[in-house]
Amino acid sequence: MSFRRQSTYRGALVAGTFTNFVWGFLLASVLRAVLADGNVGGLTRTTATSFTFLAQGMIATSRMFGDMTLVASVRSGDVATELARPWDWSAYRLSSDLGQSLFASLTRGTTIVVAGWLVYRLPRPELTHALGFAVCAVLAAVLASRLWTMAGVASFWLVDGTGVVQMVVGVATFGAGLIVPLQIYGAGLRHVLYALPFSGLVQGPIDVFLGLRSVGFVIVHQLAWIAVFEVLLRLELGAATRKLEVQGG
Amino acid sequence: MDDFIVPSSSFVRTRASFRLCLRMMRARQRADMQYRLSFALRLVGAAGQLLLEVAAIWALVHRFGSVGGWTLGPLTFLLGVSGFAFRVADAFIGGSTERCAELIRTGRLDVLLVRPAGLLWQVIGDAFAVRRLMQLATMIPFAIIGIGRSGIQWTPLRVVILVAVIVNSVAVFAAIFVLVNCISFWAPTSQEIGNAFTYGGAQMAKYPIHIFDGWVRVVSITFIPVAVTVYLPSFLLFDAPNPLGVTWWQSSLALASGVPLVVAASVMWRFAVRHYRSTGS
Numbered sequence: 409m410s411f412r413r414q415s416t417y418r419g420a421l422v423a424g425t426f427t428n429f430v431w432g433f434l435l436a437s438v439l440r441a442v443l444a445d446g447n448v449g450g451l452t453r454t455t456a457t458s459f460t461f462l463a464q465g466m467i468a469t470s471r472m473f474g475d476m477t478l479v480a481s482v483r484s485g486d487v488a489t490e491l492a493r494p495w496d497w498s499a500y501r502l503s504s505d506l507g508q509s510l511f512a513s514l515t516r517g518t519t520i521v522v523a524g525w526l527v528y529r530l531p532r533p534e535l536t537h538a539l540g541f542a543v544c545a546v547l548a549a550v551l552a553s554r555l556w557t558m559a560g561v562a563s564f565w566l567v568d569g570t571g572v573v574q575m576v577v578g579v580a581t582f583g584a585g586l587i588v589p590l591q592i593y594g595a596g597l598r599h600v601l602y603a604l605p606f607s608g609l610v611q612g613p614i615d616v617f618l619g620l621r622s623v624g625f626v627i628v629h630q631l632a633w634i635a636v637f638e639v640l641l642r643l644e645l646g647a648a649t650r651k652l653e654v655q656g657g
Numbered sequence: 658m659d660d661f662i663v664p665s666s667s668f669v670r671t672r673a674s675f676r677l678c679l680r681m682m683r684a685r686q687r688a689d690m691q692y693r694l695s696f697a698l699r700l701v702g703a704a705g706q707l708l709l710e711v712a713a714i715w716a717l718v719h720r721f722g723s724v725g726g727w728t729l730g731p732l733t734f735l736l737g738v739s740g741f742a743f744r745v746a747d748a749f750i751g752g753s754t755e756r757c758a759e760l761i762r763t764g765r766l767d768v769l770l771v772r773p774a775g776l777l778w779q780v781i782g783d784a785f786a787v788r789r790l791m792q793l794a795t796m797i798p799f800a801i802i803g804i805g806r807s808g809i810q811w812t813p814l815r816v817v818i819l820v821a822v823i824v825n826s827v828a829v830f831a832a833i834f835v836l837v838n839c840i841s842f843w844a845p846t847s848q849e850i851g852n853a854f855t856y857g858g859a860q861m862a863k864y865p866i867h868i869f870d871g872w873v874r875v876v877s878i879t880f881i882p883v884a885v886t887v888y889l890p891s892f893l894l895f896d897a898p899n900p901l902g903v904t905w906w907q908s909s910l911a912l913a914s915g916v917p918l919v920v921a922a923s924v925m926w927r928f929a930v931r932h933y934r935s936t937g938s
Contacts, residue, residue, distance in 0.1 A: 423849035430853040434860050441868035442721040571698025578706030587713035592720050 425516040429523055432464035435588070436528070449591030450620040454530065459589050461524025462614045468517035469509050469545050470552035470609040472586060474577040478560025479569040487564075491649060498557070498641060505553035513545070533617055540623030544613035547630040551608050554637035555580065561641070564648035585611030591620075605633035674775035681782025689787055696787075703788040704795045711740060711799055714863065725868035726898035730808040731891065736863045737803020739887040741796040742826030743859040748789040749781060750831040751855060754838035756784035758848035761841055767935055776930055777835075809894045818893050821912050826862075826886035828915030832922035833858060833881060842929040858883040867900045874901075882918065885911035 439456040446452075451459065467473070478501075481487040491497050524530065533541070559576040563569020581587060583606030590601050590611050601607055608630040615621035690696050718724060718732050727735075757780060760766040769779040809815055837851040862883040866874055877884040889911035892903050 420849060423853075426850055427853040427857070430857045431860070434857060437869050437873065438717070438724070438864055441864075442717070442724050448720070566695050566698070567692050568695035568699075571695055571700070571702040574699065574702030575705055578702065578709050581706070582709040582713055587710055588717045592717050594716075594720075597716075 421515060425519050428464040428467060428516065428520050432461045432520060432524060433527075436460040436524070439588075450618070451589060451591050454528075455618050455620075456589065457524070457528050458530050458618060459614055461521050461528075461530075462617060463584075463586055463589075463610050464524070465513070465517040465521040466545070466548065466584075466610040466613065467586065468512035468515075468520075470548050470584070471505070471509060471512065471556060472552075472577070472581055472584065472609065474573045475505070475556035475560060476570065476573060478557065479563045479573055482560070482563045483568060498638075498645065501557045502550065502553050505556070506549055509549035509552065513549075534619065537617055537619050537623075540626075541613050541617035544608075544616050544623065544626050544630065547627060547634065548609050548613050551605065551630055551634050551637065554634060554641055555605070555609075558637060558641050558644060561644050561648050564651055580606045580609060583607060584609040585614070605637070608633055670773075671775065674778040677772075677774045678778040678782035681779065682785040685783070685785045686787050699788055700791045704791045707744075707792045707795050711736070711796070725865040726900065727865045728897075730806045731895060731897040732865070734803040734807035734809075734895075735865065735887050735891065737796070737799040737801070738823065739826060739859070739862040739883075741793075741800035742823055742886060743830050743862070744789075744793040744796045745827045746830035746834060748793045751834040752786055752789050753777075753781040753784035754834045754841075755848060755851070756780065757838050758841040758845045761845040761933070764935065766933065770930075770933075777926060807895055815894055818890065818912070822887060822890045822894075825890070825912055825915040828919050829882065829886050830855075830859065832915065832918035833883070835922040835926055836918075839925050839929040842933050854881050857881075862886050862888065865897075882914065885914040 436457045439451075439460060440453050443451065443453050443456055478487070481490065490500070493500075555576065556573070559573045560569060562572045566572065583601050583604050585601075585607065590598055590607060593601065602611075608626070612621070612626040612629060616623045616626050689699075714736060715733075718729065718736070722729065724732055757766070760769070760780065760783070769776060769783065772779065804819070809819075834855055837854045838848070840851055841848055858877075858881040861869070861873070861877055861881070866877050866884045866888045869877065874884070878889075889903055890908045891897065892899060893905065893908045893912075
């Protein structure tokens, strides 16, 4: 259902894809200039370019611009209706989020990656790496759903939770390796960022695609954080529904 | 509201428009502050997001020590000064012109048009966001550090040039914002495409332009002229590798490029507003 809802905004879709592509292109140019013939943590001119376009594509999968729908639904009071329905609300959010991620990945995500590959004539990945990436990308979408739902539920206490979601977007974008790949940071910060959940949103799946990390390691990292987030989300939701005051009449 | 009615001269009209703009900003800020905690969190969110973004680019530059032959000093200058100038333009012009698309779609632009005051002033007042001021404030330390570490051999002339670089950069970014967002008057649903040019342009301005491919460099001095903001004039301030062979008169010309661009932007804006035919609902 949410898959079909998304497909109605074609103009915005094209514009967003174009913007992401320009962004990827600029970062790729910079990384290509600084890496020249060098190699930083497995990143070379070619792999860094691949990384950049895959990362722009993963924005679609992990919805890295955040999710304001829950914030809006708390403001309008619609969330009360959603919660009152006889289904598991958390699972409902997950399925709706995955629909969005799937649609965005197949449209803008794939377009950006293919465009990057054509422009820079990037090498084809190994089949096992590509399959590993596919699994990790699905888990990234699940992780993203839990993260954005948690951020959105915070607005139950705030009336307007835009700020909280924005803050999470900022931290997640940084920690996911979206601004620059995590390999660029010094050892201490890099290890912390790799351990945090955000690396599972973008950096982890791409490392698998490029053969820089083992698929098992990334999957375990993602699953562990999905489990933690699920528990936290349930706790948060329990507290939030007791707190909820429905807006409007 | 008496002072806004029947402006007698263009000076009085501009002054009245400006006062209306300030009043609208104040109203917008009071509305924003209705939910204090939410408001504070939004400010922190906006500033934090920008801070992490700049910090990441900073980390990249430090990791490699040089980009395109430029060392840390000139790179920090480029990053800080262009980032600061962009945020000034964004806080006062950018955010507002982006909102044009929304004003047109909802028909609210009609409300602003019937008032006897300058439209651009009203759009600026209407879309004012304290959040953008916060982002501007976030960039101030980066600009100061950038200027401090640039290794400029200070002379009175260079102080004047630095001020001119900043003023000119703000003017250029503001003009780009207005020019790009004029598209909204013809295609109000494709505003996001404009972001690729405005924010993408700002991103490009943070790096020495010579690291980009030939056609991107051409774009950076013609179509989206961000090369003129800091990169081209910076050769007047310090000696940095200059693989493109930028001459002193090209740097000086870049320093004055804000004037024709602002004129072009205001002509384009007037043309776009005249073209406007409401949503018809």
